[in-house]
Amino acid sequence: MVEHNMNDQTYSWISTAVLVLVGLSIAMTGSAAAQSADIVVATDGTGDHSSIQNAIDSASDSDRIKIQSGTYRESINIDKNVVIFTDGIVDISNQSEITDSTGISISDDAEPEIVGVHITGWQFGIDNEFSDNDLEIRNVTIRKVERGILNYGSTGDWRVANTTIETNDVGIDMYDSTGSPAIVNTQIKALSDDSGAGIIATETGGNPVIRSVQITNLSPGIRFFRSNADWIIKSSYLKQGGINAYEATGEWKIKDTIIENPGMESRETGVNARKASGEAVIQNTTIINPDIGIDLAETNGNWRIESVILRNTSDDAVEIDDGFSGKAIIRNTSVRTADNGINAEKSDGKFVVSNLTVRDTDGDGIDASNATGNATVHDSEFRNMGDKSIDVIDSEGSWQIHESILTGGSEGTLDAWDAKQMINASRNYWGAADGPSGTFCGSGGAIGGYNVTMYPYYTDSSLTTLSSATTSGTVQISNSCVIPEDISESNEQELVVTLSQISADGKSDNITITMPEGVSVENVGEPRAIGTPYKVDVTNSGGPIKLEIDPDEPEATVDFVLRVPVELSPNEG
Known part of the structure; x- marks a missing residue:
């Protein structure tokens, strides 16, 4: 009876497993059939399209557009969530007949991925202004542009990685953006000596991250002017451009970074946080040859x-x-x-x-x-x-x-x-x-x-x-130090005494300077603190001066050291 039940259970389990496997096979087959192949773009007509823009226009969200090697002389607008990539060498290049100023523009808050292409000769390499998207830019080279990537006023969490930008003005402009972008493993270079900033993040919010970025010959290298963002710069190298956080109010960090020779024609500040009111950490960072370091x-x-x-x-x-x-x-x-x-x-x-x-x-x-x-x-x-x-x-x-x-x-x-x-x-x-x-x-x-x-x-x-304190009790003043060095003929001498240890009862006891006949002392008072030089004015016309504890309180002793011990003998001051 027990064996029969086990066989029934075994049969039931095997039957269920077979049905599941069959169902999975059907589902996978259907999925494979439903998934479209990459849309291919080729200049020689061997692909689905010879124009990148035509491929985008015909695509749907989540489509992948593969671009074959070649030079594509067209301005592109991406308004869909597509992936544009290449495994060859693709150059999206400007030419005199093209009146548009942008290589690739993003519209309708599309969230594309742009991977591996070159963008050459435009005013703006990639324009993502006033967007609310999570744009992804990877392994892209942007050359001979006024501004490499324009994310002015954007609110999304966009990302730039493993990208090279060669600019005549600004590498990445994210002025007034409030998202939490990341710029990592990226190089930004100037094409001329009068270029502008590497990264502009003026008046930004959010939580920008700049990591493993190299910026060369752009000043400032990074500008967080009047930003209230909580930003971080880490493991980066800035040459001939510093970091400007003037009037910034956020909580920001600079870590593991080198700033070398900030300034193009003249030295500039390594990290300028003048008039800032946020909280900042500058850690494990080297600043070389600035005007002001921090x-x-x-x-x-x-x-x-x-x-x-x-x-x-x-x-x-x-x-x-x-x-x-x-x-x-x-x-x-x-x-x-x-x-x-x-x-x-x-x-x-x-x-x-x-x-x-x-x-x-x-x-x-x-x-x-x-x-x-x-x-x-x-x-x-x-x-x-x-x-x-x-x-x-x-x-x-x-x-x-x-x-x-x-x-x-x-x-x-x-x-x-x-x-x-x-x-x-x-x-x-x-x-x-x-x-x-x-x-x-x-x-x-x-x-x-x-x-x-x-x-x-x-x-x-x-x-x-x-x-340690050298003397206590009654002290004969020695001749080890004279101040001033030139004793005046008036025989006036300033005597300074320093208490090095207070008495056991915790009080600053009065001290008494006992003088021989002919020596007058003025301005004798109570010492202010342990180790405090205690100054009195002495005029001497008699024998050596002695310093002792108040004789009326012999038990209230104070250890002291003479700071200006000098033997004052007649006619020697």
Whole structure:
């Protein structure tokens, strides 16, 4: 009984399978019969048509039109969802008798695929203006045109891949488009020295992607002027043309890209984001021989510059000056040969710098004079500055500078004169084992200004050994440093003391300068912060000066270091 049921089930399963196979065979046969063969176009009359336009006119949506090798002197309009392709060499070429200005135009929001053809000698190679389609252009060569591909005002997600464009003006124009196009593995070249832009994306929206694109001798290379799109440029090479994102408001990224020699007759900016207000990332990118490397002046967005190489800029490598009110993060970046490494003069924004290397500037490593924003500089290196490593003259923000090498320039290392807040510059190497010079008494790079904390400092360029406070309690002032060097006949001397460690109770204790008879001291007050140079005016006509903790509070001790220790003996100032 069980065996009989199994046989019935087996028979039923086999019968069903046979019926399914027969049905599939019939369906496949019917489908093959229904599917039309490629429509063939040949100039010698061996195909279905000798004209590409005639083939399109006779085709239906989803038809494939295969074009045999040859030169086709006709302007083409595609108004159907067809595939136009070739496995030979096909040139859609202009001639004097043709009055139309376009090689291939797309109408009625058709979504064709154009594969493998050459388009030569037209004003516009492919015109897809004001369309709402997902046009596909692959393996196409467009030559001797004013504009290679015109997607002005389009809203579709069109794609250009493995295409070469040689233009007298613009490679791809997608002005005012709002779709999410992709341009990949494409080369755009100029035919003359006065050509325009490689890609125009002015006032665009959407999410354009430009990847593995090479643009040569077109300036700017890519223009996202006043764009609110969230665009990305990746793995691309721009020669003699930069990226213009002036007044852009979108969230955009530039990654793994090289920008070399931007500008045709004169140098131009590598990445111009002046007055932009979006959020941007520039990462793993090299900019060589620009005027300004990256211009973020007057912007108020959030910017991240990471793993960027800037070489041989005739102006500033990075500009975040002149009204910058956003936030800039600069990491793992190298600047070599520039006016200033980072120009943040008069900026209002905040910036964080880490692992920045600046070498061979005419000016400063970082110029933040008259800036109002807060800043942090960590793990960075400044060598061979023409002016100063860091300039914060008249700045108002809070500055933290740590774990860095500041070897100075011709005008010093850190200039903090008239800075409104205390500059914390502890745990840095100043180019000498005994610390900075200037308002401090070492032989390294000079510090300008008394509102700088620099203790402890590193005594070696490998940043392994820290200095320590040398004295505490009552101190005999030694003769290791005199400022100013020329002591006036009036016997007046400025004495500066720096507290390197606060007492255990957390208070900034008063200090007392004990003088022998004949020595007067003025402007003695309470120290402002640990590491703060503490200045008093001393007039000496007696013996050596001693500095000691307030004798009325002997337990409230403070470790300190004399910044301008000088033995003042009678008649020597």
